[in-house]
Amino acid sequence: MLLVDSLSKRYPNGHLALDRIGLEVAPGEILGVVGGSGCGKSTLLRLLSGLEVPTSGTVTLNGQPVRGPRGEIGVVFQEPRLMPWLSIRDNVGFGIRHLPKAERRSRTDEALTRVGLIDFAGAWPRELSGGMAQRAALARALVGRPSVLLLDEPFSALDALTRCDLQDHLLDLWAYDRPTLVLVTHDIEEALVLSDRVVVMQPRPGRILTVATPPLPRPRDRSDPLFEEWKRRLLGELGRASRHRTDGDEAFPAAAI
Numbered sequence: 001m002l003l004v005d006s007l008s009k010r011y012p013n014g015h016l017a018l019d020r021i022g023l024e025v026a027p028g029e030i031l032g033v034v035g036g037s038g039c040g041k042s043t044l045l046r047l048l049s050g051l052e053v054p055t056s057g058t059v060t061l062n063g064q065p066v067r068g069p070r071g072e073i074g075v076v077f078q079e080p081r082l083m084p085w086l087s088i089r090d091n092v093g094f095g096i097r098h099l100p101k102a103e104r105r106s107r108t109d110e111a112l113t114r115v116g117l118i119d120f121a122g123a124w125p126r127e128l129s130g131g132m133a134q135r136a137a138l139a140r141a142l143v144g145r146p147s148v149l150l151l152d153e154p155f156s157a158l159d160a161l162t163r164c165d166l167q168d169h170l171l172d173l174w175a176y177d178r179p180t181l182v183l184v185t186h187d188i189e190e191a192l193v194l195s196d197r198v199v200v201m202q203p204r205p206g207r208i209l210t211v212a213t214p215p216l217p218r219p220r221d222r223s224d225p226l227f228e229e230w231k232r233r234l235l236g237e238l239g240r241a242s243r244h245r246t247d248g249d250e251a252f253p254a255a256a257i
C-alpha cells in the first residue's frame, strides 16, 4: 500500500505547491492524476518518488517511510532523459549496475524485450524516435522490478498515434507483474483509458478536488458512450478546479464521484 498522509510542500520562495494531500493507493492499482499546469502534479510525483522532501506529512510504502530514491519505486518523466554517451542497453541497465555482469545483462535484455527494443540494445539514444526513446525510459524504470511505477506525463511529447500505442503497451507491461501505477497526465482521455481511479487536482494551493472511480469495463473503449460521459464529467471537474479558490486552513474534503 502506498500511503500519502497530509502531504504539503512549500517551496523556498513561499509558494505552497501542495496542501495536505491524502491518498491511499492499493497494490496493483492504476491511479490517474489530472489537473491544469501548476497544480502540483509533478511536485506530488517527486515527493512520492523520494526525489524531493515534503515540508510536512508523510509518504509510506508498505509501512516504510519513503525518504529518498529507492529501487522499489521506478520513475518515468515526460522526456526520456537517456544519457547520450551510453548505448540503449547501458542506459537501461544503469540503475542495476551494482549487480553481477551476467545478471545485469539478462535483466536488461528482458526489459528491452518487454518494451520491444531488444534489436536496438546496441543503438545510441540519438538513433531512436521519440516513442522508442520513451519505451527505453520505461525499460529503464522496469529493470529494477519496482513495485511502484510513477509516470509524469510520459506520453505528452509524442504524436497522437504513438501516444495511443504506448498507452496500450503500458497496460501490457503493467499486466506482467502488476505494479502500483501513478500516472500524472493532463489528458483526460489518457487517464480514463488507463486508470482505476482518477484524482482531479486544483491549483493555488495544490489540493485534491475530486476522486473519481469510473465504472468502465476493461479494456476501455474510447467510443463507448459511457466513456464519453465520463470524459465530460471529468472535464466538468477540471473546469470546477480551475475556478475554485480556497484560502486558509478550512477543511476541504475531496468529492467522490
Ligand SMILES: Nc1ncnc2c1ncn2[C@@H]1O[C@H](COP(=O)(O)OP(=O)(O)O)[C@@H](O)[C@H]1O
Pocket (backbone or CB within 6 Å): 011, 012, 013, 015, 016, 017, 035, 036, 037, 038, 039, 040, 041, 042, 043, 044
Ligand atoms: N522548485 C520550485 N520552486 C518554486 N516553485 C516551484 C518549484 N517547482 C514548482 N514550483 C511551483 O509549484 C507549482 C506546482 O508546480 P508543478 O508541481 O510543476 O505543477 P504541475 O506539474 O501540475 O504543472 C507551480 O506554481 C510551480 O511554479
Ligand SMILES: [Mg+2]
Pocket (backbone or CB within 6 Å): 041, 042, 043
Ligand atoms: Mg508537471
